[in-house]
Amino acid sequence: MNPARQKAVQSLIAIEKNRRYSNLELDASLTKSDLSDADRRLYAALLYGVVERKITLDYDVTRFSGRNLSKIDPELLAILRISLYQLFFMDKIPRHAILHEAAELAKLRYQTRGANFVSGVLHRALQAIDQGEDRTAGLDPLTAKSVKTALPVWMLSLWESAYGSDRANQLTGAFNTPVFPTVFVNLQKCNVENLARLFAENGLKTRRVSDTLPLLQFTRFSGEIRKLPGFAEGFWFIQDRASAAAVSSLGVRPGDTVADLCAAPGGKSFAAAIFASDQAQISASDLHENKLSLIRSGAARLGIQSIRVSRRDAREVPENLVGAFDKVICDVPCSGLGVLAKKPDLRHKDPADLDRLPQIQYEILCAASRLLKPQGHLLYSTCTLNPRENEEILSRFLCEHPGFAIAVSPQTLFPEPGVSDGFFYGVLTRL
DSSP states (O other), X not given: OOHHHHHHHHHHHHHHHHTOOHHHHHHHHHHTOOOOHHHHHHHHXXXXXXXXXXXXXXXXXXXXXXXXGGGSOHHHHHHHHHHXXXXXXXXXXXXXXXXXXXXXXXXXXXXXXXXXXXXXXXXXXXXXXXXXXXXXXXXXXXXXXXXXXXXXXXXXXXXXXXXXXXXXXXHHHHHTSXXXXXXXXXXXXXXXXXXXXXXXXXXXXXXXXXXXXXXXXXXXXXXXXXXXXXXXXXXXXXXXXXXXXXXXXXXXXXXXXXXXXXXXXXXXXXXXXXXXXXXXXXXXXXXXXXXXXXXXXXXXXXXXXXXXXXXXXXXXXXXXXTTOEEEEEEEOOOOOTTOTTTOGGGGGXXXXXXXXXXXXXXXXXXXXXXXXXXXXXXXXEESOOOGGGTHHHHHHHHHHOTTEEXXXXXXXXXXXXXXXXXXXXXXXXXX
């Protein structure tokens, strides 16, 4: 029996039971694992694939089993999700191997009864595949699109309302296309050409994804980030093109005082420091003490000296910091609807969670604005595609704060399939 499938079943159950993010479960599981490299890759593919395609898979489980999901034991449900994912979305594993492994996994706990149930469901799925059955026949258009794309109805409705049906269709394609990591080259230690050469010498192909920013994107990737060449030496850090473009728009220069709010894990602080040749004074803060170590360790690895780290609630402004900064980075907590290709768990957000975010975002922006010197610049950004968290926040702020104006026009960066995330940013100036 393949240990990768067995571990994937266990992890899926843990994610459901503990409401844990899949990346945290994967990291914790692999840290104490003795899986081979090939099995580690299979385990990761199954775990992330099932989380990403859960809406589709659960629809299939229901139609092929004739049972409500709540009536299926969690372990059997995990086995079915993994097996159906392999049948419908992976093409290198033989059918007989998928069915055999599924039956054996079910038999471990449920004996022949469980194995027969799982086998029956999978045989019906195979029959549907062989007959070219339309899985969404009879569904209304929006539900059918949800099942096909594994994106929830409420999210599709939001995008169609905000951006139109054509753009919403483009988004569903982009979010179901893998995005390989992009690295920001640490120009204090390396340059783009030398880093590309180092990667190539180690069998890693990369491409430039910007004419103006020091970025390289892997054209294929599997493995662990920390084991890649140049990581330990601090030659690079992970940052998406959209995020790097937002920081670049702020125009941080040597000698600037910079506040980065909600800064963990530190990517925007690192980018700002490198844009300023490590000669700015950057104050990076975050509400969560346990996240500050990510900024400290990242800066140390990169050899960046200009960042100071502290714990602070971004909605509170000490009097000694009022008007103290030339530049402010205000990348607020958001719904993350621009990074679904990288964070599949976000597909399963409760839409009610979005209702509380705009007020929090607005309060953080108002507090951030108090940090700014006259003629200073403030970057407001999110990694979401939701006007309530983006354009509407800036419009409300400008309406209620006449002492501020737009310095860089707000931009919604829609995801480019396989290349970059969805993102929003705009830069304000204090008059």
